[in-house]
Amino acid sequence: MKIKGYFYDGKTSKRHKATLWVQGDVIEVHREGEATLSYPKSEVQVEGRIANLPQTLRFFDQALFETKEYDKVLKIHPHENWKKLLHAIEDRWAFIVPALCFSAVVCYLVYQSLLPVMAEQMAQRLPGKVSEYMQDSTLTLLEREDFLQKTQLKPSEKERMKKLFEDLTANYESIDFELKMAATEKMGPNAFALPAGRIYFTDSLYELLKENPGEIQAVLLHEMGHVVHKHGLKAAVQQAGLYFFLSFVVGLGDWSTLSLVLLSSSYSRDMEREADEFAAKELKARGLEPLLLGRALEKMEDERKKKKKLEIPSWISTHPGTNERIKSLKKQ
């Protein structure tokens, strides 16, 4: 058998036009004007084919032969079937299309089910110290950015808030709940929870809801829901897992960060729904209406609209739309 191709002798970068003669256990390299070389066939390595690149034969002295006569190359070591496998798969749409569908389904399942479940399990098992560490680093960040100022509430109002809060946390003594009132210009009426149990409630939100203590408690319960369900930890684990999956498994490379931002907002919306459910359940247990939370949300949204703050489209937002949240609260 004769195979036409190019030969590199392993010592220089010169390319020689050459013909391989495969005879029995010996492979001979014939070049014009050069001495014939001969190698034992068993010591010649054939590399698997990749697309339409020339196929490579490597010799023990670092010499190399490349050729596009793929069919003939296959006959040199007829038993190395596994080396043909990858190209055989890549070459057939009959394999590619199912592979594509399978990958898509697996990616969807990983994103939709596996990562959230794994994150949930890990969040439940990690020690409480982890939450404390996360809370501390967030606090440092808040201080550095000068995000929050000292509260302007009267002592009697502060006392009122404290009572409302303690009434709710009595059932959750194992968690280190703590309420902080704060003034802020950047956020407007808002409340948020840190992983280890510290909850911030802004003065402007108090002004907005002060007529109805039930609404204040509904918002506090929503934030407590985030802490009880360990959402801070869960989000951290989930995002790290998603980033690993996107960059190493899917191979998005530089695009991983952008995709992470777009994809992880859905996780955040799920957590908001869970916190809403927690609040609704607790409100009912106290003989209060779950819709109290809905009303508080509506007031906050009205306030936002008044100030013409920019609205984020729902598919990328970290929170579900207020209408959707109110609808599901009505069902509770």
Place this chain on the structure above:
Amino acid sequence: MRENFKVRFEGNANEYFKIWIVNTLLTIVTLGIYSAWAKVRNRKYLYGNTLINEGRFDYTADPKKILVGRLILGFFFLCYLYGPLLHYSIGLFAIVCFIVLFPWIIVKGSIFNLTNTTYKNVRFDFTRDLKASYKNYSIAGLITLCSLGLAWAWAYCRHKHFTISNSYYGQKKFRFNATGTDFFTIFFMMGLIYLLIVVCLALIVGGAAYLLTGNISKEATPFVGMALTYVFLGAGIVYITAFHKTKIINLVVNSSSLEGIDFRARLETQEYFKILFTNALAIIFSLGLLTPWALIRLHLYKCNNIQLIADDSKHFDEFIQEARKGDGSAADAALDFWDFDIGF
């Protein structure tokens, strides 16, 4: 009379797509372990289809070593990220380790990547001089620290100078002659463009808000504002990236040479920006499926705009392979184990 040699790329998105999807599938099925083999196959395709004067590149790395490298680097990264949760000193320890080992990592990583890259079956190589590496990066670190980051361009230039002028093709060494001032000019321009983009963004969004108030319904106003901000900010970031990439590639390539061969890169920021921007849109709207197509397009653009200048084509045949250092000795086998791949 000097001759120009074009860099030719023969790959296409169709073939690359199939390799990419099979790589992804196998990586998923093997829970990520195959990713090292996927990387080699991926690179073999891109390198093998890149030709200069009828000679091909090849990537010959052992995937097992890539896997080891990834595991080690992953371990350090996890220590850095989550170590502080267990004890505050662990994260610090990981950072200190990384800084102390950085010059060593640069040398080891470059040796691994270059000795596993061939052109016309002759290997590239990198210096084994660890002392020089420690000296170079100590100075670069001091320059950055003492100037509070302002002289970063000069430190960056030292880094490029070290990695390029210590590279070999066969027995021949590369040369590099850019200066810190060249890099500073690029970084300075980037700062100006950044300012310009911020000002334009404010004008456009503000202007649009002024013009649109009263003309469209109240509910729609915030959406329009948000969409405008997103699109212009996104485009701005992509533009800066394009500027940075094209200017740095042009400078680095044009300042490098190899024994009678000069390199010419003429990448244009506008063209590069168009490719990056449409790539981003294509990837987002195809849910990632057009990633291979986007990568091929970018690679093709780079190849089409880089040329080599040499006396004649015979020059490419005259490079001599460096004998593998100390083949077979036990010490080298131990060293060899620590040759792993690091992708920054």
